[in-house]
Amino acid sequence: MDKVQICLPVYNGEQHIRETVETLLSQTYENIEILILDDASSDGTLEIVQELAATDGRIRIERNTQNQGILFSRNKLFDLCSERYIALADADDLYHERRIEDQLHYLKQHQLGMVSCAYEAFGERSYKITPPEYHNDIQANMLLFNVILNPGVLLDRTKVSVQHCYVDPEYRGAADYDCWIKLLNKTRVGCVPSSLVKYRVHAAQESTGNFERQKEAHLRVLAREYRALSLPFNRDALQTLIWPRLYADTLSLEDFKKLGSFLKGLFAEVDKSQIPAKNTLSFALDIRYKGVARRHGVKGVLLYLKYAGLKRLLSGRKMGMSFVYDCLFRK
Template sequence: MTTPASPPRVTVLFPVYNGEQYLREALESLLTQTFPNFSLLAIDDGSTDSSLEILRSIKDPRLSVKVNPTNRGLINTLNEGLELVQSEYVARMDADDIATPYRLEEQLAFMDAHPDVGLCGGYYERFTDTESIVVRPPTTHEDISYALIFDNVMAHNTVMFRRSVLERYRLRYDPAFAYAEDYELWVRFARYSRLANLPRVLVRYRFHPANTSSRFKTEQEATAAKVRHIHRANLGLEPQVGDALLHRQLFDMRFEGDLRQLNAAGTWLSKLYRIGVWRCRQNPVSLFVQFNRLWYSACGKLADDGLTVFLQFLRKPYGMFGNPLYTLKLAYRCWKRTKIA
């Protein structure tokens, strides 16, 4: 294959650390893209297996290999790569995943057509040796911004950055947010640029015991909780002590608090509703219906406290003006003092 005549518009940033098992398949999926004018920057981060030999065996002029003599870790390696990239766009890929053939072509076309979007991801297929599922995150900026309140909804190995946004705001991965560094970066991106996910599978994500999300699940969740707090504050939610726990319990429909905490939960939902509608442009009717169900569930957990809980339920608009069936069911539960198990 000959070197493209024009400078590559996209650089795929491809960190590798002891990835020999799936490395060739990942590389093949990138080097057979329908869009050929890209560069592939592989950074071997001190691998002790045959990863570096595999990288050096690939004779494609689009592939360049940088070697870290010792393992510097993923965040340092990614930031090192971002400093080296000169192309208009930067795409991310991991050494154990598989890009769909049209991935770069479709993302590039979307980014060219939407200059206000600085970060673009997409659907992905999460697979193991025995099963697979297509994950369909929200696609519009408003829906992504709202969903980031709850969790990371942009898969790291599907994203493409606009380098001008990265450089203008000096956006890099923050070592203080290890194991959720991508989530934290998306939250900062959302302050300066619009986000998007393409409604098409861009990557096949191989889930196995060596994944970061498998090996460091506890640490990842603790860091992600910090990121959620930051994003809520950015949106104007002004989180108070205990709000994160209430938030998780409400949306898991597993409220465990007392009457005082129930009042705090109702206040939190009210604040979240305003932010969802006014800042994140969520459908007010759909959000109201959802919050009516969540509020009924939380109040139902304390129905054994009687009519006090029912009156608390009615003090909120998503209680008073919600589904009449929920209102009747809660009234009956409070009368019988039978809580939701």
Template sequence: MKIYPMVSVIIPCFNSSMFMREAIESIMNQSYPELEILLIDDGSTDNTLDIIQELSALDGRIKLVRNERNLKLVNTLNKGISLCNGKYIARMDADDIACPLRIEKQVAYMETHPEIGLLGSFIEEFDDKRIIGRGIQPISDERIRAYIFTASAFFHPGVLIRRDVLSAHNLQYEEQFTIGQDHALWINMLQHTKAANIPEILLRYRVNAQSLTQVSNRNRSSRRVVLKAIYRSAISKAGLQLSDEELSLYSCSMAKQDVIEVVDADVSDLIKLYDKVIKYAVKNQGINRSYLKKYLAIRFIAFLFYTNAKKRPYQVVKSIFSSYFYVGIYAFIMRKYQL
């Protein structure tokens, strides 16, 4: 008789009644049987609690946890981690849909790759009307370590985490990161374990106007502060301390919504900054130079497109004499068409 390691699935719920039934049922119907499903109600005021109680009566693996007050996402996730009993922790949101074989395939991968402590997958993005597209991420540990300097290398609701990596190193989500808390956690986890993404769609990710990402986009100022702290964490772990001005330029160059803050920045400053980050990351963390340059070069092209640099001849000349320009154009084309 095969013995399955338990997987704890954490699903935070806050006024989630519109989509949560389908989300929870997609976990209840997983091909992998050995689950505990932690549904944490964070003070909902709709009928979220009624739906949880109804589903828990149908499946004994469901555990209802109620926060006495609204703790917000980070504290709710950490509470969930503290209550988990499984060898692995699976994340899931209350409006997404897990593919039937998701957890089975992730556990099988982890069991045969004990060096991997963090595992994600590709996703399918959809809304109420249509399939929007496919979300992909770097697959190998080497690429993930380079990519983490530019963005999160995982789709948060679809990850599987080896619980003993968190417990052994006292890792959890940090309250200061009201957004990007997953990116910050991955940066810390990669100091202690390897990571991978399964190149297969295992999660259907719902895009809706009420999602946390959409809401946070409405307050770019506070978001920039948090993202700046995340990039500070990644870069400082490579042994490099940037000035506040450098860090602002670096952070803003990572998102087109933030480039407006550095719209008149000199291309030469960005090139020098990227060169410095690559130098320290390669020297002190063994990051693959080619991969990191590729990911930064993609941001470089976006920076040129969304700033005033393209309107200034001398900035254009500086750009085309930089290898970031050609690496970025090539990488952008390959990524866009998934070649």
């Protein structure tokens, strides 16, 4: 039975680390090593993991002599790994007992270099996310937003060089996104459709705080990828599509027209491109565009028809009638 090393960085995680590690120790796939890297915690984290390690030899503890940050720790963990299969975990999330078993089976069955999984968020917000399952659809969706859950990743080092998994501090705030979007060009990636991670949402997360840094890094990744694919890039338009709750509600009619004009050109370039799942990307763009158009009522329908066209409208749910109804009767 192949051993799976689970990389677990932690800093001042005494509140949740015990529960997290216990869910990893309870895996049905028992041949694991939980490689914990303590980033010079100043609370009781180290004592807790040492106590757990004293009762289970599958826990290995390493420690930074001074606080280095999550990106440094993540890269160091990859350097410390020696096994073929590596899984990632975060110190405040919970893991389904079949996580490793199901992911390893899926990875081998589909001959992939990396897998992630569906997940359920809990804590300050609750929701469930089921990302696209197959490589081309994942890659297409990544041209808008990150659909790969970092603490749900499991990879095969015979198909993925560890160096390709390093996170780049230049993209702090969206370093995982940058890493995985690059990796999609190096190996085949899939997503187990079962929910195998309970992802804790709280205010201290990078993804919750420091939003401006996250947004700027995300858009820099997108700009690079769009250039590489010869796709037009418009920062204002794309940030409206990606974060509609922040930007779409205050979008003027004139700016909505500019968004439509940009998307008309982007749709055309996507259709001409060699992107393997270009229909998936067009669909994702269309869904986001409709979400913005709904905020403009009747004018939203008319401008959608002007820039996206009748054919695209009719290809939607109930031949576009659901969208039209929402626009006309939006409260």
